[in-house]
Amino acid sequence: MKVMQLLPELNSGGVERGTLEIARALVADGHESIVVSNGGRLVPDLEAEGTTHVTLPIHKKSLSSLWQIRPLRKIIKHYQPDIVHVRSRVPAWLTHFALKGIPANQRPHLISTVHGFYSINRYSQIMTQAEKVIAVSDSVVKYITDHYKNCPPEDIVRIYRGIDPKAFPHGYQPPAQWFLSVYEDFPQLEDKFLICLPGRITRLKGHETLIELIEKLTKQYPDVHAVVVGGADEKKAAYLDELENSIQSKNLTDKITFVGHRSDIREWLAFSNIVLSLSNQAETFGRTALEALSVGTPVIGWNRGGVAEILSNLYPQGLIEVDDQTALFNAVQAHIHQPKDVAPVTMFSLKDMCDQTIALYKQVIR
Incomplete structure (x- = not known):
């Protein structure tokens, strides 16, 4: 052909x-x-x-x-x-x-x-x-x-x-050299409970929801730290400034780290304790959620679109009602208290x- x-x-x-x-x-x-x-x-x-x-x-x-x-x-x-x-x-x-x-x-x-x-x-x-x-x-x-x-x-x-399960193997751990270089660039991430929001910086990805969540969580859990993996293109620079101003006004500068566009997404997903999927609109598929589950990291996300299809098949305990901030807080809190296992992915x-x-x-x- x-x-x-x-x-x-x-x-x-x-x-x-x-x-x-x-x-x-x-x-x-x-x-x-x-x-x-x-x-x-x-x-x-x-x-x-x-x-x-x-x-x-x-x-x-x-x-x-x-x-x-x-x-x-x-x-x-x-x-x-x-x-x-x-x-x-x-x-x-x-x-x-x-x-x-x-x-x-x-x-x-x-x-x-x-x-x-x-x-x-x-x-x-x-x-x-x-x-x-x-x-x-x-x-x-x-x-x-x-x-x-x-x-x-x-x-x-x-x-x-x-996705290729060989590229995102279950139980994957980044090499020691990777940790050394990350802790050198972002020393604030060491010994933290890491909550990862992957995806480029746009109004669609739910960054405001993440900021509100971290504001609530850090009152009870000082070791919680959010990491945003994804860059902002030139058109979104003003939105990134807006987010950073909001973080500063809430005194969360030392609780949320933007690491920019990265080619080592697998390592960041494996390094994180949980990964969030908080898009304001339904996603058609939700590849990053699947990649995170494939390496064995729990994913918590809104019950809609392709992400809901992935979670309902692979990690139903990560599904929460759309825009229910209390359910989101409770689900993250449950994962802080009791780390959850993700079964090896055999679909998608x-x-x-x-x-x-x-x-x-x-x-x-x-």
Whole structure:
């Protein structure tokens, strides 16, 4: 098979990681893998693993992107893929118009993946106009069936995102050298009960909730310390300042540490006593919650979206009613008093995700 995946850029994020993982699996299975994007820092990894990358500016939500329809049509005609797999709305629209200029009997099969709870409108509907629509969780299946009646339920295929259990092994402990360097950079973290909130700095991730929680907890438990693992891009610098001012005004500067963007997320998840998932909106999947549970760290999170699906299957005692601050406090308190064991994770594997996706490609071609 020859499969072409399209996405805006290849820098970081769940969509990007999923694209690389499927590309790697295709090559390993003896198929030809092509990715079209505006490029980014993950391109060298992609190419090193045997995928052809074609750079095309298909990332801008603006009318100027329509100039890319003809170049995209040319690329599709040149490579003649069996499958075109779109993973984002702008590439999906451009593909829609590009394919219209190709005779019906020469067009590739079209597959889309709905990675997000997009705003409900005609622009987003394009993600449900494919032969098969992959939904990354049951929550996303419900979102599609509730809002896009044009999409026949039999065309929706739920394929959970997955992680490699070898990359996040149960009971993982960071090496001594890692602890030394962390304690050198952040001496305030030594001998603390660590509560980790992973994720980039945006208003969606629940940082205000974390600050309120730590304010309450530290009155009773002086050894509690929160660590925020994730950076703020330039657009979010003002929000980061806002958070830091709030922390300062509550005299919590020595209780909450921002460690910025990190490539050693596995180590931070394993190092923490508990990991929180407090997003203000439902997440479509919740990969970080799964990674934390995979290494054996308890996760406490709101009962909604993909995180709720992961927790209800793997760690139901971590589920709490949405926005119930008292339940959150009580759940964290229970974990402080009595450390909890997390069973080894046997679901949501990367291999399952790749096998199911490649099986779907083959089914569509047949």
